[in-house]
Amino acid sequence: MRTLAAALCLIAQPALAEAPATSPRPEARAGAVASTSTSSSPETAAPAPAAPQSPAVAAAPGAPDWYNVDISRLAPARSLRPSLRTPGVRAAAARLLDRQAAGSVCNDPAIQGERIGNVDGPGRCGIADAVRVTSVSGIALSRPARMDCTTASALKTWVDRGLKPSVGSEGGGPVSIRVVAGYACRGRNNVAGARLSEHSFGHAIDIAGIGLADGSEMTLLTDWDSADHGFQLRQMHQAACGIFGTVLGPDSNAAHRDHFHFDTAVNRRGGGAYCR
Template identity: 65%
Template sequence: MRVWAGLLACLLAGPVSAQDVRPIARPVAAAAPVTVQTPDEKTVRPLMRGSMAAKLAGTPLRPVPRPYTRPDLAFGAQTRAIFRAEQNLFAFSPLALRQSMRPLLRPASIEAAAEERRIARLRGQVCDDPAIQGTTVGAVPGPGACGISSAVKVRSVAGVALSQQAMMDCRTASALKTWVERGVIPAVGGEGGGVAALRVVGHYSCRTRNHQPGARLSEHSFGRAIDIAGIRLRDGSEMTLLTDWNSDDDGAQLRQMWRAACGPFGTVLGPESDRFHRDHFHFDTARHRGGAFCR
């Protein structure tokens, strides 16, 4: 109604000049101040990149990791570098030690006894090997082609005694030691307390093969062979090839020893080779063109 009343008043008043027309001033609201959010100690989220607030603030802000404050060290902890386990580390345990504990010195009597045993081993060694104990014999002449140029009489190898001292050369003695270390001792293990001795039934002897008339000379004739019939354990029991080769108790172990001998020795004969070896191992260091002969 007010609009129509105004128009009617203008018509009644007559024509209006351009000078009489003035713009009507309207109230203009004041611009709201722009607030820029800046991170402070309570801010948990950074300003979003590309936002207006970030542009007004200048360089986009990123979160900065705050330095870690080390807590007070517990009682007994070490901070000096000389007492640290590693550089730039420190202990927090109250049980941390200032210095590592050291064992007490051994009594002089123990050291003296150990030195005596060492000297005795060196004095009893043959073939320049402390693990082979015996005496040096030297040249052993024999009838015909028999004999040993440089013989030793072995009483133990690798800490395992021989039931009788065996005459042989150093090459055979070294092969016997290797077999005991790699074959006999691992095969027996802890059974019966371990290996105590080898039952030797043949070593140097000027004879033919298998004592057969007209046969070739055996390797025993040159000090290159040894025959073993059983393994005695520390509890007094014994593994014998005659009774235990096919047994359920020790058969597998005796076969393991037989396989271990094939390599250190050039010839390995066991109970399954022929009737002459059904009760013992025959080992010799003869060289064969085709490698070790094992049966």
Template identity: 60%
Template sequence: MRAALAFLLMTFPAHAEPRPVPRPGAEIVVLSEDGSTEVPDEAAVARSVRPVQQLEGPDGIAAEMAAAAAEKLDDAGTVQVSDRPETRPEDRVPAEPEPAPATRVPPSETGSVALCGRRSIVGETIAPVTGPGGCGIPDAVRIRQVSGLRLTRPARMDCTTAQTLDDWVRDAVIPGIGRRGGGPVALRVAAGYACRPRNNQPGAKMSEHALGHAIDIAAIRLADGSELSVLRDWDEGAEGRVLRALWRAACGPFGTVLGPESDSFHQDHFHLDTARYRNGGAYCR
């Protein structure tokens, strides 16, 4: 055994690297009609032609893309849209409806149920409002709209005050403003019911706001988004003249009407109330 190993080491040097021996190629055998086999010459074996046409180089690829794009063009040269099935209705996300332009609602369409005896007053009856020191509204309603003009925030009051506000809007505000700015659409409310003394002054008498007899109006909003503002427009040009006419028209239907010329507490709004204790006529200032 040792002698055989020594012989092998002498025959193959240690530093020689083994090299892979090429595997003989596969032999091609052809079956004849009589059942015998034969090996054809290499020249007789033809390479098959692949049916796939290869694109050579970027020019070939660009040409193929241009041809595909041309198939999508109609005679007018415009791109044809492929016929794809529409999304099922249940998969569609409904679009947000665009807000309708601000318009005054005709009084006949304002409410389906008469509130305070009128369909032109929109809102709801609410539970009696109570508060300390005599504050409260026994027969309370929450008003959202009068004669087609919405209140920028709901106001609590009694029905007498709601009806008087409705009269003033119908008889004075709407005809007095006319089509200026597209016409009036809303009353900007500064205050409704509030359990407090007059002008929030400690020791003063109870405010008519604390009884649901009053509402403060800071501005009249128009359809184009502009406003007739008591603070900005009082005694200023045509807008000021309109506001003064509306203030004057409120005097009589309302028992108390206060504006910018009454005192410093009313520089930015009209105070309108239906005080029940007045016997000598309305107090307007």
């Protein structure tokens, strides 16, 4: 029996060696529906679906060449989104913010100066919790002006909404404000014995001109009625109405022929603005 089994094995070996190199199972048809069988056998599991491919652009008969271009090939090689700021730019921006915060007053980085506390004056004159302002929204004051924060905030609003839009880019844009009066214990219109001016309480500022980047200046004395800057100065005057409680200019009286007077008196007690 062992001899017979050994003989049968020798006969079978050539048959195994001559087995076909490929499986006789027919190949799956292209596009055939995946099998729904739940069998876990590797041999019967449905093949994983192929990744979707961009559809080919079918040529339209008789259409010009540009019509049949594959638009996917026209996509930019890289994103058009600007790159992130470099570490150097971020560091410079951080230093600028630090300097602004260090020199800011009235809890506003756009108002630069120093806090000087209470300013005492004769009689009723003086300022409670005063600040000395040197620049507002990047526009330098020709000289530091003492005032309270209500007035400083109004000045900043006027610079942003009135001064800068009125000047625009003319002469390279505004760079300075010529201040002719801030805090001063005196009567209205500098008249001795008159009712105290709002300057006496740090509620007012007087402005005579606007300096431009090219070195020129718009002045109320020479340009209020001029063809060059008259319209812009009148726009600034109008923009101040409502921001400040009292707005006076060259058309109000002779005492203001050469400057704007802005104060916040009405802002505190209510009522409409007075603009002249």
